[in-house]
Amino acid sequence: MAEVKAIEWANGKLRLLDQTKLPVEQTPLELDHYKEVVKAIAEMRVRGAPAIGVAAAYAVAMSARDVQAESHREFLAQLAELGDEIASARPTAVNITWAVQRMIDAAESEPDLDLIRTRLLAEAQRIQEEDVEINRRMGKYGVELMPDGGAVLTHCNTGALATAGYGTALGVIRAGWETGKRFHVFNTETRPFLQGARLTSWELVQLGIPSTLIVDSSAGLLMRRGEVSCAIVGADRIAANGDVANKIGTYSLAVIARENGIPFYVAAPTSTVDLSIPSGNEIPIEERQAEEVTRFGGAQTAPEGIDVRNPAFDITPHQYITAIVTEKGVVREPYTESLPETVKGMQVES
Numbered sequence: 590m591a592e593v594k595a596i597e598w599a600n601g602k603l604r605l606l607d608q609t610k611l612p613v614e615q616t617p618l619e620l621d622h623y624k625e626v627v628k629a630i631a632e633m634r635v636r637g638a639p640a641i642g643v644a645a646a647y648a649v650a651m652s653a654r655d656v657q658a659e660s661h662r663e664f665l666a667q668l669a670e671l672g673d674e675i676a677s678a679r680p681t682a683v684n685i686t687w688a689v690q691r692m693i694d695a696a697e698s699e700p701d702l703d704l705i706r707t708r709l710l711a712e713a714q715r716i717q718e719e720d721v722e723i724n725r726r727m728g729k730y731g732v733e734l735m736p737d738g739g740a741v742l743t744h745c746n747t748g749a750l751a752t753a754g755y756g757t758a759l760g761v762i763r764a765g766w767e768t769g770k771r772f773h774v775f776n777t778e779t780r781p782f783l784q785g786a787r788l789t790s791w792e793l794v795q796l797g798i799p800s801t802l803i804v805d806s807s808a809g810l811l812m813r814r815g816e817v818s819c820a821i822v823g824a825d826r827i828a829a830n831g832d833v834a835n836k837i838g839t840y841s842l843a844v845i846a847r848e849n850g851i852p853f854y855v856a857a858p859t860s861t862v863d864l865s866i867p868s869g870n871e872i873p874i875e876e877r878q879a880e881e882v883t884r885f886g887g888a889q890t891a892p893e894g895i896d897v898r899n900p901a902f903d904i905t906p907h908q909y910i911t912a913i914v915t916e917k918g919v920v921r922e923p924y925t926e927s928l929p930e931t932v933k934g935m936q937v938e939s
Contacts, residue, residue, distance in 0.1 A: 593749035593792065595635065596643050598714060603647045605635045608750055612791040623652035623675065630678040630685070633782065637751020638825045638861055639720050642684030646713040648675045649692035653706045661702050668696055680873045681834055681902045682825040683863045688716060720753035723858045723916040727757060728764030731821070731914035734854055735765030739818030740773040742808060742846075745836035746788035747823035747856065757823045758856040759792060761914055766798050774800035775817065777808060779836060781881045781899065805838050812849045820846050821914075824857035831907030831924025832869030833857075837900055843909035855905075856914040859932045869904035877901050 597604040603620045609632070610616040618634060620626050626648035629635050635644045652671040658664035672689040679685060695712040699705045735741065741762055748759035756763060762774060774793060779785035786802055793800040803811065811817050820842060826834040833839070833855050846853040866872060879897035884890060891897075913920045917934070920927045 592754060593795065594754065595640055595750045596647075596717065596753055598647060598710075598717070603644065603651065605629055605644070606750070607634045608636060608788060609634050611750075611787050621651070623648040623655070623671065626651065627675055627678045636784070637746060638682040638684040638823065639724070639752040639757065639858060640750070641679060641682050642688035642860065643713070643717045643720055643753050645675050645678070645685045646688040646692050646716045649689055650706070650709040650713045653696075653709050658702070661700065661705075664702060664705060665693070665696055669693060679875060681875045682861075684825075684858075684860055687860045691716065717753045720858070721755055724752050724755040724757060724760045725764075726916040727856055727858065727914050728755065728760045730916070730919050731761030731854070731856055732764045732768050732770075734819065734821070734852070734912065734914070734919070735761065735770050736772050736818040737770040738772060740775055740811075740816055741765075742775045742777075742812070742817045742820040742842070743789065744777045744785065744805075744820075744822045744839055744842055745779045746784040746792070748789060748792040750788050750792060751823065756792075757858070758821045758854075759789065761821055761854075761856045762798065763796060766796070772818065774798055775803050775808070775811060776800055777803055777805045777838065777842075779838065780805055784836070808842055809845045812845055812851055817846075817849075817851055819852040819854060821854040821856055824855050824861050824913075825902060826872050827855070827857060827862045827913065827928070828866045828869045828872060828907075829862075829864045829925060829928060830868050831910060831913065831922070831928060832872075833905045833907070833910060833913075834869060834872045834874070834902050835905065837903050840903040840905045840909075843905045847909050852911040853909060854912050854914060855910055859915050859917060862915075862928055862932050864929055864932060869906065872902075872904060874903070875901040 595606045605618045607616040656667045676686045676689045699708040748756035776789045777785045877899045
């Protein structure tokens with residue numbers, strides 16, 4: 590199959606595959622202003638922590654078109670303000686702030702005012718290219734964790750749609766399949782936005798990997814029956830102690846996996862690790878619109894006047910995580926030691 594490309598840069602525009610339309614329609618969005626990119630991120634037309642980071646990097650490059658400055662210092666000051674606006678599009682995933690800061694750093698390192706915009710676009714393209722390579726390396730390291738036989742459980746969407754290409758957790762699953770291991774995949778529908786039903790199911794069908802879509806609340810039954818060999822998910826932010834912020838429902842799955850003696854893995858690039866926060870308690874949790882819960886497919890499914898809580902993410906404490914797959918190797922407890930070593934560049938054994 591042709592590789593899925595959720596993000597492309599062409600002719601001065603950012604081209605995104607509108608993920609709110611999948612799997613029924615493959616609708617491209619062509620955006621030529623950074624505010625359009627910010628809106629697309631907020632509306633989850635592009636989503637997944639790595640993909641958000643790449644889109645944010647291009648948004649910074651696009652925002653530089655609006656900067657009117659006569660000095661290097663003035664340019665950087667205006668760019669920083671625009672970068673703050675872009676980074677605020679979604680608060681939980683650390684990749685967006687990481688990408689924005691990397692773009693600001695690139696601008697600061699270019700002394701020629703006339704070349705900054707060119708340098709910023711090149712940096713965004715470099716971030717995109719690096720993400721694909723990082724994901725493939727994660728697949729290489731994580732493949733040994735995949736079973737040969739049995740079944741793998743995954744949650745939300747962590748494939749090519751959520752990244753610049755190949756995928757994180759779904760990339761590990763894909764790598765296992767491509768090396769000849771044969772297993773089944775259970776993918777949750779992932780309420781309320783149905784990233785698993787709409788996106789992961791679509792990717793698995795495209796890849797030809799046998800899979801079964803399940804409602805979120807049936808995972809415990811399958812795990813207790815012994816039908817699940819391991820679980821693997823992505824991450825939107827990982828604290829210094831190994832606590833993981835990921836799509837709502839991840840914590841529940843990790844607890845049930847531990848109860849049933851099932852390995853629970855996380856796959857994420859080191860850019861998702863936030864060593865500045867000691868634990869998951871400091872990770873901000875995005876609360877989304879009530880309509881995502883009270884309506885389904887355009888039809889109202891809950892009564893008017895009902896209060897709604899719609900947190901988009903939860904925190905899985907590190908003790909429930911068997912291992913974290915990164916592009917530098919497989920990291921295990923104690924995470925307070927292994928994560929800083931890995932982020933700083935040390936290669937670890939898988």
